[in-house]
Amino acid sequence: MRVVLVEDEQLAADDLSQTLQMVLPQVEIIKCVQSVQEGISFFCDAPKIDLIFSDIQLGDGLSFEIFKEVPVAAPIVFCTAYDDYLLEAFKTNGIDYILKPISNGAVESTMKKYFSLQRQLAPSPIDHTIHNDLYKDLMTQTQSKQNSLVVHHHGRIIPLVAEDVALCYIEYENVFVKTFDGKEYAVNKSLDDLEKILGGLFFRANRQHLVNRTALLHASYTLSRKLSLDFVVAHNSRVYVSREKASTFLRWLEAKELSS
16 A cells, blocks of 8 residues: 655654554555655656645645645545644545544544545455455454553552553553553553553543543533543543644544444
8 A cells, every 4th residue: 555645744754654554564655745845746746646644734835735736636634733724624635634643543543434435436346355455454453453451469460451441641650550440550551552552442631641432421621622531430630631632532532443
């Protein structure tokens, strides 16, 4: 699967490339475009492309300028730290809109959407078969991901699966997991590690909290337009999702699980 990135920050491009290849190893990043002018030049004579992941704000303008100047056939996934351009994104070939920082779960959801659209619109049985094979690979890899962890408690080694964990959090520089039965365990892993292990069922609400969708009781807006989360289990501190991440959080709540 041939993918082009449009991203002017090398670190962000590297992170997205790694995430894509973790989600679907068959992805081949054939080009990283870093400016509007480079994009216009490249897409004028580009090789066959299956999918484009594009930042919106580049150093010399908005990436929309590229796709207005040069029509492209490949679908586009727009990636940005802001949701101000949502409507504009879907005036092009945009099929999805991901807010940064980009998680594995968001990319998995986007790839599922891409393959679903391709299966519906595949121009030939050959294309349809190719995309079905890639889709099956994605499903298999998602379902086979490690979604369990081991905790140590009072000399015992206790295995937990993702469905047991209600939320993970940092307190006094230590990382804890809380289960649905209210038990808490210290773990020797970072929240970043736990996010990778536990998968798309969990959302990184903020730097201190990683939450399970099924643990959420409800969310409500605060006066500052942040989201305040309440859970089916007791938790000592309030958990907030920033205004900037709120729309990503709501899309995650609405998304169906890849394994469903």
